Amino acid sequence: MQLHLVYFSPTHTSRTIGRSIALGCNTDNITETDLTYRPPGQPIVIQADIAIVAVPVYGGRVAETAMERLQWIKGQQTPVIPVVVYGNRDYEDALLELTDHLKNTGFCPLAAAAFIGEHSYSRTDMPIAGGRPDAADQTAAITFGCKAVEKWNAAKQKTVFPEPHIPGNYPYKIKGPKTPAAPVTSSEKCIQCGICSEVCPTEAISGTIPVSDPALCIKCCACVKECPAEARIFNTPYTAMLFEKCSARKEPETWF
Numbered sequence: 001m002q003l004h005l006v007y008f009s010p011t012h013t014s015r016t017i018g019r020s021i022a023l024g025c026n027t028d029n030i031t032e033t034d035l036t037y038r039p040p041g042q043p044i045v046i047q048a049d050i051a052i053v054a055v056p057v058y059g060g061r062v063a064e065t066a067m068e069r070l071q072w073i074k075g076q077q078t079p080v081i082p083v084v085v086y087g088n089r090d091y092e093d094a095l096l097e098l099t100d101h102l103k104n105t106g107f108c109p110l111a112a113a114a115f116i117g118e119h120s121y122s123r124t125d126m127p128i129a130g131g132r133p134d135a136a137d138q139t140a141a142i143t144f145g146c147k148a149v150e151k152w153n154a155a156k157q158k159t160v161f162p163e164p165h166i167p168g169n170y171p172y173k174i175k176g177p178k179t180p181a182a183p184v185t186s187s188e189k190c191i192q193c194g195i196c197s198e199v200c201p202t203e204a205i206s207g208t209i210p211v212s213d214p215a216l217c218i219k220c221c222a223c224v225k226e227c228p229a230e231a232r233i234f235n236t237p238y239t240a241m242l243f244e245k246c247s248a249r250k251e252p253e254t255w256f
């Protein structure tokens with residue numbers, strides 16, 4: 001069985017979940033397409049038996065950059081497993097939006113899931129879903145992948161099977177206004193290693209002492225989380241609010 005995993009994952013939680021689901025599908029034949037750092041530049045037609053598409057939730061919707069880059073990916077009535085990963089607040093209409101998009105681009109939803117990943121705005125002093133996906137999440141993802149393949153096998157590996165009923169509303173949640181804020185650099189701590197600009201999905205960071213272009217920055221916090229000197233700082237009032245209101249552990253949800 002050929003599997004194709006597609007993801008957009010600035011802080012790697014969607015990738016981790018996608019890979020665990022792929023592991024549960026129990027095949028050695030896995031292709032990966034990472035949309036995080038650039039758009040593919042040419043259309044990719046998925047030839048695999050099953051595709052997994054894993055993306056983060058931003059503001060209750062699919063992260064906008066992920067959605068833009070997914071325009072390059074097409075199926076051929078390919079069974080697909082849409083997966084959203086969210087930071088323990090809510091995924092609202094993101095899974096429905098992702099599933100609808102995939103249906104419109106040549107995919108047939110086989111199963112779907114919403115998993116939890118450490119919130120991009122989480123900090124060591126105010127953790128929000130800190131350390132997730134953890135071992136329990138990864139086990140749940142493996143089990144989910146295994147069950148999705150069972151469903152595909154039961155349907156004699158065709159593209160005709162009952163579709164999962166995905167939660168969400170129409171019209172999708174309205175996107176909030178973009179905040180002009182972006183992470184800043186502590187010039188005392190910065191060691192000028194350039195990692196922040198390498199891991200930025202939108203090439204928003206430039207300069208010897210790195211400066212973010214707020215118009216390009218998507219606030220994904222990859223630069224904050226990957227800075228080896230802890231020199232990148234993103235102070236947002238959301239962190240305290242989320243820490244206070246979204247600390248109760250949520251569990252992964254799956255649909256078949």
Ligand SMILES: Cc1cc2nc3c(=O)[nH]c(=O)nc-3n(C[C@H](O)[C@H](O)[C@H](O)COP(=O)(O)O)c2cc1C
Nearest residue numbers: 010011012013014056059060087089090117119120
């Ligand atoms: C701009 C932005 C908006 C976000 N909005 C939400 C949200 O609406 N609900 C939620 O639970 N988490 C939200 N998150 C947290 C991410 O969904 C979560 O951290 C996810 O695990 C990130 O995926 P990644 O590691 O693959 O980049 C948001 C993160 C960012 C950067």
